[in-house]
Amino acid sequence: MREPMGTTNKSENKKMTKGNRDLASVEDAKTGGNLGGGGLLKKGPWTSAEDAILVEYVKKHGEGNWNAVQKHSGLSRCGKSCRLRWANHLRPDLRKGAFTPEEEHCIIELHAKMGNKWARMAAELPGRTDNEIKNYWNTRIKRLQRSGTPIYPPDVCLQVFNSSQDNMGTLEMADTQHCDFLQRDGFEAPDFDLNNVLTNGLTNGHLPYSPKFFDITSTSILKQGVSSSLAHNVMFPTMHPPKRPRESETLFPTLDCSVGSCLPMFNHYVDYTCEKAAESFNLSSFDPDPNTNDQVPFSVISGSHACLNGNSSSSGPISGAMKLELPSLQYSDSRPGSWGTPASPLPSLESVDTLIQSPPEEQIRADCLSPRSGGLLDAILYESQNRGSKMNQPQQTSDVSVMPKSLVASSPMNPYQMDGDPNSPLTHSAASIFSEYTPISGSSMDEHQSVETMLGRDIMPETVHRDLSHCVIDKEIPDDIVFTTADNLFDLGWFEHSNEHGENQQALLGEEFRNCY
DNA sequence: AATGGCTCCAACCGCTTGATA
């Protein structure tokens, strides 16, 4: 927690003390100070003299027309710099000092809704700047990453779910600020009862929403939940070396929106589910790496969008301490000795990108609606919309056709079947998660295998069945059910769930979604 | 006391958007 600051913030105090910049004269400020002349615009920290000039200028001329500041005031700063200085530090309505607990809570909540929309978040927090919020968030993320603390508290998850229900249910979108993109695209989100889903999921010890929600989301997340691969996607890499690459340095930025990251609050359910799963297996916790004694429990990352998943991506390159293998419980029966080497040679995501070419229209759509750094709503609505549009297009079969049909049909987690949109974050999630559960012996991590090959090999529906039955489904699972295609699930009614208004939640995925099966 | 790593945050950079000529 930062110390409360007075009229000048801590950093300014530091700088003023250190550099004795207060002594800089107004004349220096006007002539560029340490510029040494030459008429170049000054960069670097502002002096109080420069601040005074800028404040004086704004008093006289008002905000705006920042490029004129240099002309009229003689300040050797570019307009952009002046605007930033004013907006972030000199504005009279700024609130200085540490964030209050209320503000912190608000930021968390807003981030859950909006993602990295700092300016929009700042608009919701009077007196706070986007830069301030951004810095706060980034700092907080890093701190939480280290401590393994969930980023989104449960109450925030609940709130976001409630609000998302409201928004998606009515589509009136009173909060157009959050959902304006929907209106722009004329997209209509169907009604479904997230709140009910949430409440049931949290209170009953089950996740009744799971199969009724997204097949991808539910099954893959929950599959993740019962495996150590969870650690890749939804676990703080607490064993990471302290110095982590910046978020922007994620190796696969276009695919960084894994399930956990796109749907931040789901991670809490994953967390919960994992506990339940652990109970089911009489495990207190999973240690993903039997060679370590790292007793980090199921501390689930809560998402934070792109920030965390770069390193925790299930498909990202795994190195060093993050080289986590599948838990023994998953493959112990069929693949003894597979612990030592990574079972699934994940194709590089670059190769996935290469292999899955999306039609231009979808690329455009993805550009418009990419939930990469968005919140839960973005992710859900993006997915739903893409499903809808997808159904109106000829089926893309080229990729799938590479696979043997039998294998395609029998793939329990075939992402092509579930969603062929390669731009979809959930598709990526599904693909990456799927890949994790596709053990291929005798391959090295360095081998980049084609997605088709990967998807078609060594798929074990039984595994899925077992996993689902242990920790996901609150319905009786017939013994003869085969988790091969989505229509099995439809037939069981798992994609249909009426909300309190009697409306079918299947609509979430679009009527066409069902029709295509 | 010296040093290196880490945290924090102000400022910058590059890109996008919207207004206007």
Next chain:
DNA sequence: CTATCAAGCGGTTGGAGCCAT
């Protein structure tokens, strides 16, 4: 319709202080 400019936005960088060793 196009070009230009101002402003906004999000990501990134760099520097100063803090802290552990």
